[in-house]
Amino acid sequence: MDCRKFESRIDGYLRNDLSADDQRKVDSHLETCAVCRETLAEHQALEAILDRAAEWTVDPPPFLTRKIVSNLPASVASGFWSWKVMHPIVAVVSLILALAIGFVGRDVIVGRQPVDVQRAQTIRIIFYSPEASSVALIGDFNDWGQRDVTLAQSSDRGIWEFSMTLKPGVYHYNMLVDGEKWVANPKSASLVPDGFGGYDSVLVVSEKCQDDCT
Ligand SMILES: [Zn+2]
Structure with a gap:
């Protein structure tokens, strides 16, 4: 067996599904070829990294x-x-x-941003969605849902109101409707592409913003 044949059998070798004959040929090639031993070691290291990467993505x-x-x-x-x-x-x-x-x-x-010297503002965001049974406000300000997620209470007419305190700055956010639908706020000052074919809403909190900063 030469090195090219070995390379074409590395995956099978690592998965343990070569024929007994191939297995023997690979083993004897490895005994004589330092280059292929190194290649094999690289593949094993990579498999280990990918295994761990798979664990990271479980949750x-x-x-x-x-x-x-x-x-x-x-x-x-x-x-x-x-x-x-x-x-x-x-x-x-x-x-x-x-x-x-x-x-x-x-x-x-x-x-x-010199956030410490800036005064926080109370922000009110109004979102209209009569069909929704839940609406969460998710964005830069709560690490996209990792903390402090606000679930608004709806009035009878489908008006969802959020209130929060933010330092001056530019924030991207969206509404998460019924726990699964990402919806940009049509009342947002502007929208930016979210990289998934949709849009993020943009919230600008200025120094002077007092009440309704949407
Ligand atoms: Zn070799």
Whole structure:
């Protein structure tokens, strides 16, 4: 067996489903070829990383993946989506890098704002949806659903009202209707693409904003 034949059988070898004959040929090639031993070790390490990655995704925090992907720079995002055509190790490294950029990017943005010297404002957001049985307000201000999620009480006429205290800044948010439908607020000052073919609502809290900042 030569190195190319070995490479075509690595996956079967790792899964233990080679024929006894192939298994023997692979074993004897490995005994004589340091390059292929190294290749095999790389694949085993990669499998271990992917196994752990699979564990991480068993219980992703709600909305985290969606938010990370929508925060990716366009060039990284396209790399992310075409990861299947890359070498698996490159794909894993890109994915980890993309996650890091998502988190670091947000820290930098938050860190740059002199939030301590700015006065918090009470914000009121009104959302109209007579068919909804629940509406939650989810956005930058509660880490896209990871904390302090507000469930509004509806009046009889389908008007859902949210009230919260925010420091001056620009916030992206959406309504989560009935726990599954993402809906932008049609009364939002502006809408930005969310990276999933939909839109995020934009809330601008200025220094002077007093009552109704929607
Ligand atoms: Zn070899």
